Amino acid sequence: MKSLVIVGASALGREYFSYVCDACPSMKVKGFLDSRPDVLDRFAGYPPVLGPAEGYRPQDDDVFLVAVGDSAARRAYAERIAAVGGKFHTLVHPTAVVGRNVQIGEGSVVRPMAVIGSDATVGRHVIVGTQSLVAHDCVMDDFTTISPGCHVAGRCHFHEGTFMGIHGGAVPDVELGGEGAVFVAAGAVVTRSFASGRLRGVPARQIGK
Numbered sequence: 001m002k003s004l005v006i007v008g009a010s011a012l013g014r015e016y017f018s019y020v021c022d023a024c025p026s027m028k029v030k031g032f033l034d035s036r037p038d039v040l041d042r043f044a045g046y047p048p049v050l051g052p053a054e055g056y057r058p059q060d061d062d063v064f065l066v067a068v069g070d071s072a073a074r075r076a077y078a079e080r081i082a083a084v085g086g087k088f089h090t091l092v093h094p095t096a097v098v099g100r101n102v103q104i105g106e107g108s109v110v111r112p113m114a115v116i117g118s119d120a121t122v123g124r125h126v127i128v129g130t131q132s133l134v135a136h137d138c139v140m141d142d143f144t145t146i147s148p149g150c151h152v153a154g155r156c157h158f159h160e161g162t163f164m165g166i167h168g169g170a171v172p173d174v175e176l177g178g179e180g181a182v183f184v185a186a187g188a189v190v191t192r193s194f195a196s197g198r199l200r201g202v203p204a205r206q207i208g209k
């Protein structure tokens with residue numbers, strides 16, 4: 001029997017714990033890796049903080065989820081865990097709808113009421129936000145973050161590390177990234193492709209670095 005270790009005990013980590021209870025109630029959750037021993041003190045009903053991620057040695061039955069919203073920080077933690085032999089869980093909330101032929105990589109989390117359209121590809125350590133749509137034939141590369149309430153239309157390709165803020169959107173066939181990580185501000189609607197940069201507004205325009 002695998003036991004889950006959640007990296008990060010902030011809000012996202014606490015949410016992941018709740019999703020695991022919904023998705024696989026029989027799964028053992030060993031605890032959280034977090035450098036703040038008291039981070040859960042004012043919250044009831046969570047498994048313990050095991051200590052910082054730095055220096056944690058995976059046990060044979062451990063599987064990990066990195067509950068860090070920032071794409072670059074999530075990548076750093078995932079690489080650290082992988083470097084010491086850690087394996088990753090993939091979590092799809094039971095209220096999510098996942099279409100035919102969808103591939104979802106290890107470490108990724110599809111949050112409640114998200115919809116992933118048919119033939120989409122979701123890489124490793126991707127977050128598909130609560131009530132978000134990643135439509136048919138999209139490709140979300142590793143460490144992409146789709147915040148809650150986003151709508152990404154069909155055939156979009158978000159390169160590694162793309163972050164879309166809450167209630168963002170993209171029209172069909174948009175490509176983001178490739179030259180550098182793209183940050184899409186909350187509420188922006190992306191109507192053409194951008195190779196890098198910070199985007200804001202409707203239609204989304206590039207803003208300062």
Ligand SMILES: CC(C)(COP(=O)(O)OP(=O)(O)OC[C@H]1O[C@@H](n2cnc3c(N)ncnc32)[C@H](O)[C@@H]1OP(=O)(O)O)[C@@H](O)C(=O)NCCC(=O)NCCS
Pocket residue numbers: 147148164165166167184185186187188200201
């Ligand atoms: C864009 C963002 C990073 C803020 O950038 P910032 O440069 O620090 O912006 P500030 O907060 O200093 O605000 C500067 C101006 O931009 C405006 N602004 C801020 N966010 C904006 C957004 N998403 N779209 C349009 N305008 C925005 C502010 O209202 C302010 O306008 P004003 O100068 O007329 O008062 C932030 O608002 C955002 O969108 N973050 C995404 C967070 C998110 O969705 N996280 C996921 C949670 S699950």
